[in-house]
Amino acid sequence: MTGSTTELRDLRHHASREPVISVRDLKVRYGERTVLDGVSLEIYRGETMVILGGSGSGKTTLLRHMEGLERPTEGSVAVKGVDLATVSSAKLTALRRSMGVSFQSAAMFNSMTVGDNVALPLLEHTTLAESTIRVMVRIKLQQVGLTHVEDLYPTQLSGGMRKRASLARALALDPEILFFDEPSAGLDPIIAAGLDSLILHLKSAYPITIVVVTHELTSAFLIADRMCMINEGRILAVGTVDEIRRNPDPRVRQFIRREADQPSEASSSYIMGA
Amino acid sequence: MMLLESVGRFSIRQAEYVGRLAIQFWYCLRFSVRASPFKGRGLRWQRTLLQMGDIGVRSLPVLCLVAGATGLIMALQAGAELRRFGAMEAIVTMVGTTMTRELGPLMAAIVVIGRSGSAISAEVATMAVTEELDALRAMALDPIDFVLVPKYLAMLVMLPCLTVMSVFSGILAGGVFAYFTLDLTLLAYLSRTAEILLMRDIVSGLVKAVIFGSIIVHVSCLEGFTVSGGPVGVGHSTTSAVVKSIFLVVLADLLCTTFFYFFWR
Numbered sequence: 001m002t003g004s005t006t007e008l009r010d011l012r013h014h015a016s017r018e019p020v021i022s023v024r025d026l027k028v029r030y031g032e033r034t035v036l037d038g039v040s041l042e043i044y045r046g047e048t049m050v051i052l053g054g055s056g057s058g059k060t061t062l063l064r065h066m067e068g069l070e071r072p073t074e075g076s077v078a079v080k081g082v083d084l085a086t087v088s089s090a091k092l093t094a095l096r097r098s099m100g101v102s103f104q105s106a107a108m109f110n111s112m113t114v115g116d117n118v119a120l121p122l123l124e125h126t127t128l129a130e131s132t133i134r135v136m137v138r139i140k141l142q143q144v145g146l147t148h149v150e151d152l153y154p155t156q157l158s159g160g161m162r163k164r165a166s167l168a169r170a171l172a173l174d175p176e177i178l179f180f181d182e183p184s185a186g187l188d189p190i191i192a193a194g195l196d197s198l199i200l201h202l203k204s205a206y207p208i209t210i211v212v213v214t215h216e217l218t219s220a221f222l223i224a225d226r227m228c229m230i231n232e233g234r235i236l237a238v239g240t241v242d243e244i245r246r247n248p249d250p251r252v253r254q255f256i257r258r259e260a261d262q263p264s265e266a267s268s269s270y271i272m273g274a
Numbered sequence: 275m276m277l278l279e280s281v282g283r284f285s286i287r288q289a290e291y292v293g294r295l296a297i298q299f300w301y302c303l304r305f306s307v308r309a310s311p312f313k314g315r316g317l318r319w320q321r322t323l324l325q326m327g328d329i330g331v332r333s334l335p336v337l338c339l340v341a342g343a344t345g346l347i348m349a350l351q352a353g354a355e356l357r358r359f360g361a362m363e364a365i366v367t368m369v370g371t372t373m374t375r376e377l378g379p380l381m382a383a384i385v386v387i388g389r390s391g392s393a394i395s396a397e398v399a400t401m402a403v404t405e406e407l408d409a410l411r412a413m414a415l416d417p418i419d420f421v422l423v424p425k426y427l428a429m430l431v432m433l434p435c436l437t438v439m440s441v442f443s444g445i446l447a448g449g450v451f452a453y454f455t456l457d458l459t460l461l462a463y464l465s466r467t468a469e470i471l472l473m474r475d476i477v478s479g480l481v482k483a484v485i486f487g488s489i490i491v492h493v494s495c496l497e498g499f500t501v502s503g504g505p506v507g508v509g510h511s512t513t514s515a516v517v518k519s520i521f522l523v524v525l526a527d528l529l530c531t532t533f534f535y536f537f538w539r
Contacts, residue, residue, distance in 0.1 A: 120413065121415075125414065
């Protein structure tokens with residue numbers, strides 16, 4: 001079982017080296033604060049890339065640039081060969097139809113039912129008949145393991161169900177690229193594991209490129225084809241799961257082993273009361 | 275030097291604000307065509323109708339009370355002075371013209387700011403904080419198109435309607451006062467009011483309503499779109515939307531009245 005998964009990963013890894021997303025020397029500053037400091041990253045078609053990093057490392061900012069929610073000011077971000085810094089709004093709209101985004105807070109529209117939430121992209125961007133759309137909504141919700149929730153409002157769902165529903169909405173237009181911001185944030189381990197297996201299922205069922213931002217190590221090692229470790233706005237390491245495991249960089253090792261920061265001499269002597 | 279700096283910074287910030295409003299307004303106009311009932315699936319048309327109910331119909335009771343009280347207050351205040359000159363008849367003219375030209379639209383705008391302006395900015399700000407606006411963008415839907423346009427079109431239709439009702443309640447309240455003090459029947463009072471009112475008065479009141487409506491929706495939405503700092507920011511943006519809307523509405527009222535005074539006699 002494990003062997004075949006590894007083989008499949010290698011196959012995906014070697015078969016298509018065509019970059020879908022390429023970030024080159026991206027620098028982002030908010031006022032005095034540098035959030036991203038020269039990030040370069042290529043994500044290839046069909047792979048699952050996990051972006052790992054602690055809080056405030058800049059991983060969500062990087063994701064928002066790839067999603068086209070923020071325009072790069074220094075450096076470049078290209079998705080499917082389209083430069084996001086100079087793209088026209090019409091072209092960006094077209095590009096976004098091939099992307100699905102699942103937000104950290106699920107971001108369901110609270111004024112609409114779950115069914116209407118999932119139906120929205122289909123109603124807006126396709127000319128399908130409404131009865132067809134209703135059927136598709138049911139299928140999409142079933143795909144993420146939800147049934148009989150179409151007529152409920154998002155606030156009536158639990159956190160895990162809301163995340164699943166938002167994934168169903170992101171999948172509505174059958175995206176080529178799926179972005180996932182902190183899939184397991186705020187969920188209990190069992191539901192988080194359920195989401196992981198859902199992502200694994202998506203990987204095996206569709207030729208989809210998945211970009212996941214997370215700080216959950218177990219989930220990251222389970223779903224990733226390749227990983228990228230980011231710290232203080234810089235990329236520390238990029239590579240396959242095994243390459244990251246063997247990475248000699250002390251900060252990478254520290255993160256993977258979940259070690260706390262070593263207290264500096266001054267603070268430790270203070271604690272000791274010396 | 276410090277003074278100069280702060281004056282400069284203030285001016286830049288205000289200019290930036292006006293610029294943002296202008297850009298938002300332009301995008302809103304461009305998208306407004308899509309809310310036509312004959313376009314697409316009529317989703318925006320449906321949302322516009324819903325908003326109309328929210329902004330218009332539900333504001334009506336409180337607006338009638340406020341405008342009626344205003345009309346009565348004006349009649350009482352004017353009556354106290356006019357009584358001394360034996361010119362009580364002039365109350366009809368005063369209440370009729372002032373309500374139609376000035377206080378009718380202004381009271382409607384203030385009630386709508388309190389009810390809908392605050393609600394709009396709170397709704398949009400909450401959507402911004404909970405990433406719903408980002409979700410719209412990520413779905414290739416423009417928040418201005420999807421959120422602002424239905425509210426704007428609803429306001430453009432409903433605020434003039436509310437203004438008519440507001441003017442009517444004010445004049446009616448004046449009529450009640452006239453009935454008890456002047457021995458003028460309500461019908462006679464109303465027909466005399468109709469005689470004095472010019473088309474100019476009515477049109478200028480409705481033009482104001484359209485301008486006030488635009489200000490309320492755009493200011494409230496902009497405050498919502500530019501919210502920062504989580505749930506606390508939502509409260510802050512709501513307050514700021516109400517304060518800025520009232521200020522800008524009164525300012526616009528002054529400009530309009532000046533314009534009509536000099537250029538349309």
